[in-house]
Amino acid sequence: MTRTNAGERDAADRFEQWVAPRASLVVLQPTTLCNLDCSYCYLPFRRKRQEMSVEVAEAVAASLADVPPTHTTEVCWHGGEPLAAGPEKLAALMEPFEDLRRAGRVRHSLQTNATLINDTWCDLLIEHEVSVGVSIDGPGDLNAERTDWSGRPAFDRIVAGIGTLAGRGIAFSLIAVVGAGIGRAAKLLDFLSSLGPTSIGLNIEEFEGVNAERTQPTPEQARTFWTDVLTWSAAHPGVEVRELDRLGHYLRSIRTGGRQWWESHRFDPLPTVAFSGDVVLLSPELAGIRNEHYGDFLAGNVLEQSLDDILDGAHRLRYVSEFLDGLEACRATCGFFDFCRGAQAGNRYFENGRFDTTETNFCRVSKQELVHALIDITQKEQKT
Numbered sequence: 001m002t003r004t005n006a007g008e009r010d011a012a013d014r015f016e017q018w019v020a021p022r023a024s025l026v027v028l029q030p031t032t033l034c035n036l037d038c039s040y041c042y043l044p045f046r047r048k049r050q051e052m053s054v055e056v057a058e059a060v061a062a063s064l065a066d067v068p069p070t071h072t073t074e075v076c077w078h079g080g081e082p083l084a085a086g087p088e089k090l091a092a093l094m095e096p097f098e099d100l101r102r103a104g105r106v107r108h109s110l111q112t113n114a115t116l117i118n119d120t121w122c123d124l125l126i127e128h129e130v131s132v133g134v135s136i137d138g139p140g141d142l143n144a145e146r147t148d149w150s151g152r153p154a155f156d157r158i159v160a161g162i163g164t165l166a167g168r169g170i171a172f173s174l175i176a177v178v179g180a181g182i183g184r185a186a187k188l189l190d191f192l193s194s195l196g197p198t199s200i201g202l203n204i205e206e207f208e209g210v211n212a213e214r215t216q217p218t219p220e221q222a223r224t225f226w227t228d229v230l231t232w233s234a235a236h237p238g239v240e241v242r243e244l245d246r247l248g249h250y251l252r253s254i255r256t257g258g259r260q261w262w263e264s265h266r267f268d269p270l271p272t273v274a275f276s277g278d279v280v281l282l283s284p285e286l287a288g289i290r291n292e293h294y295g296d297f298l299a300g301n302v303l304e305q306s307l308d309d310i311l312d313g314a315h316r317l318r319y320v321s322e323f324l325d326g327l328e329a330c331r332a333t334c335g336f337f338d339f340c341r342g343a344q345a346g347n348r349y350f351e352n353g354r355f356d357t358t359e360t361n362f363c364r365v366s367k368q369e370l371v372h373a374l375i376d377i378t379q380k381e382q383k384t
């Protein structure tokens with residue numbers, strides 16, 4: 001593409017400075033439907049069955065076939081509930097990626113509530129070597145916000161699905177939304193680790209999408225939570241907690257001279273391909289959202305353009321450009337930038353209504369208070 005003027009060139013250069021030229025992770029939405037109705041869910045169309053066509057999957061696979069063969073792309077099947085598409089449909093959507101997967105250029109992952117897992121699904125997951133992430137918020141009382149559309153708790157079905165995965169030898173990670181469990185970190189982690197995951201992710205409940213009315217955990221609660229998580233983790237060194245792992249990775253990298261790598265690490269553009277082929281960038285939560293100022297957040301459609309061409313024009317999008325302004329403001333003003341790298345685009349938009357802002361409750365509770373908790377523990381240990 002020819003860049004026509006200096007302003008255009010500057011915008012493209014700035015985008016390249018902050019954002020990686022190609023995606024390491026592409027999120028695909030096989031269906032908008034979810035069989036559950038969690039009270040904090042941000043997905044606007046989760047009651048509606050709108051399914052991805054095989055043509056959309058073929059278009060994404062064709063885009064990834066154009067990427068240099070040394071680059072591996074993770075294709076993450078995300079919903080709605082991806083398993084609500086049914087095993088035959090998901091198998092048909094995965095088929096166009098088979099040559100790339102066998103060549104090691106694509107690997108599949110799936111984020112699921114596990115309630116629909118059965119042996120047919122396990123066969124498919126094994127055949128396509130899918131990395132499985134299961135969403136569960138803790139033992140029954142901490143998982144109470146996860147119900148089906150008739151209000152029945154989903155807990156027993158989630159645990160049964162995890163049991164089926166484990167019985168077939170399929171490794172899985174767990175992700176918990178931490179709301180009610182914010183004051184009970186040890187109980188939460190004891191339970192999650194007892195299920196035998198490869199790692200545990202802890203997402204403190206966020207304000208995003210249609211989940212805009214609820215009370216968010218406070219920074220004080222988050223600091224106590226992370227202190228308890230760090231203490232628990234020190235007593236259970238064999239269990240990987242994703243957020244602590246990231247912090248440890250950062251600390252190791254600056255201690256061992258890898259700071260330059262960390263500093264030059266660019267954002268993944270994170271294309272999310274909706275069922276229709278429409279693409280949003282930076283945050284999957286922007287799919288299906290409209291706003292007067294930003295329009296529909298669409299960067300393109302894979303039925304009309306390759307992913308590379310879509311990314312090539314991304315610097316022209318208002319929300320992308322404002323997000324880069326936000327990153328520059330974070331770098332200029334925030335003492336946590338070094339570790340945080342500017343956090344999530346979706347959180348800025350859903351909390352502050354814009355992308356060119358800095359602090360959000362998300363970054364306070366998920367990044368800043370984690371670092372504060374570690375400092376608290378370190379100082380306490382130095383005094384004893």
Ligand code: SF4
Pocket residue numbers: 330331334335336337338340341342343344358359360363364367368
């Ligand atoms: S902690 Fe918040 S304000 Fe600081 S760099 Fe991260 S997103 Fe920006």
